[in-house]
Amino acid sequence: MNAFVAERFRHGRTLLAGDAAHAMPIVGGLGMNAGIADVHNLCWKLAGVLHGWAGPNLLDTYETERQPVAHQTLEQAVTNTQLMLQVQNRRRDQLHAGEAAPDRIELPWSDRFFAQLGLVLGVTYHSDAVLTDNSTPYAPPAPPDTGSTDYVPTAKPGHRMPHLWLTHDRSTLDAVGEWFTLLTPDPAHWEQRTTTPWPLRIETLPDEHIDVCGLRPHGALLIRPDGHIGACWRDRPPGDFALHRALTAITGSASS
Numbered sequence: 001m002n003a004f005v006a007e008r009f010r011h012g013r014t015l016l017a018g019d020a021a022h023a024m025p026i027v028g029g030l031g032m033n034a035g036i037a038d039v040h041n042l043c044w045k046l047a048g049v050l051h052g053w054a055g056p057n058l059l060d061t062y063e064t065e066r067q068p069v070a071h072q073t074l075e076q077a078v079t080n081t082q083l084m085l086q087v088q089n090r091r092r093d094q095l096h097a098g099e100a101a102p103d104r105i106e107l108p109w110s111d112r113f114f115a116q117l118g119l120v121l122g123v124t125y126h127s128d129a130v131l132t133d134n135s136t137p138y139a140p141p142a143p144p145d146t147g148s149t150d151y152v153p154t155a156k157p158g159h160r161m162p163h164l165w166l167t168h169d170r171s172t173l174d175a176v177g178e179w180f181t182l183l184t185p186d187p188a189h190w191e192q193r194t195t196t197p198w199p200l201r202i203e204t205l206p207d208e209h210i211d212v213c214g215l216r217p218h219g220a221l222l223i224r225p226d227g228h229i230g231a232c233w234r235d236r237p238p239g240d241f242a243l244h245r246a247l248t249a250i251t252g253s254a255s256s
């Protein structure tokens with residue numbers, strides 16, 4: 001079993017993902033999750049650079065965003081491995097001492113072992129591809145409490161857009177795809193401000209979700225193709241170019 005995270009995830013045209021970028025102890029059960037999430041983070045950035053709507057520096061945000069998650073995941077995978085080894089060793093000692101098998105199976109994977117949703121759905125990205133408003137790169141908060149891997153749905157920049165019903169059978173998660181998604185209670189206003197060359201779709205956010213998203217009636221969330229929130233306007237921004245500026249900044253494009 002290995003336990004390492006690569007010092008760099010990018011060298012020029014070479015990008016590391018999955019086990020090449022980080023090897024988790026297999027007992028921890030997190031390696032595949034982390035590898036798929038790496039590529040989920042990377043593929044839209046590669047597409048943007050190859051199609052010309054993103055600058056090459058966007059690829060640098062892959063390491064900035066995913067390497068901290070790899071370290072956090074490794075820490076949890078090692079903890080999980082230790083949990084299981086503790087139980088195995090205890091059981092071996094019991095057998096050597098001639099003790100009867102316990103009535104109930106002692107699961108090594110206590111609640112803590114499976115408390116992985118925070119690592120899968122709850123990771124937060126801090127990089128130049130995440131803006132707190134229409135121009136400012138997100139200022140990283142204090143490091144998260146790594147003892148907790150609970151998933152807390154949050155509609156703030158850097159977080160994965162949580163599930164909310166847009167209609168009775170269509171979720172916010174269904175709206176996200178190979179494009180940027182602008183989620184707003186006021187689509188008419190924002191439709192007049194759509195801008196090229198970025199792929200962008202505008203979706204109506206039902207009024208009942210405005211508060212939970214931290215918006216006012218004319219605000220908007222800009223969701224990246226990987227489902228993470230790239231920018232948030234609490235209310236209608238001044239001027240007509242806020243969306244253009246945000247997409248330029250997030251994608252590292254040369255135009256302004």
Ligand SMILES: Cc1cc2nc3c(=O)[nH]c(=O)nc-3n(C[C@H](O)[C@H](O)[C@H](O)COP(=O)(O)OP(=O)(O)OC[C@H]3O[C@@H](n4cnc5c(N)ncnc54)[C@H](O)[C@@H]3O)c2cc1C
Nearest residue numbers: 017018019020021024026027028029030031032033034035
């Ligand atoms: C027993 C076991 C149990 C696991 N259980 C879990 C689990 O429950 N949950 C979880 O999330 N993860 C689990 N994992 C980890 C998970 O399987 C890996 O993290 C995941 O497969 C990594 O995917 P990858 O594509 O990065 O690498 P790999 O799956 O290793 O794929 C790399 C591929 O590249 C090929 N290759 C290598 N060198 C070359 C070359 N020179 N040219 C061409 N091809 C090459 C290899 O043959 C291989 O097909 C487990 C792993 C093991 C071994």
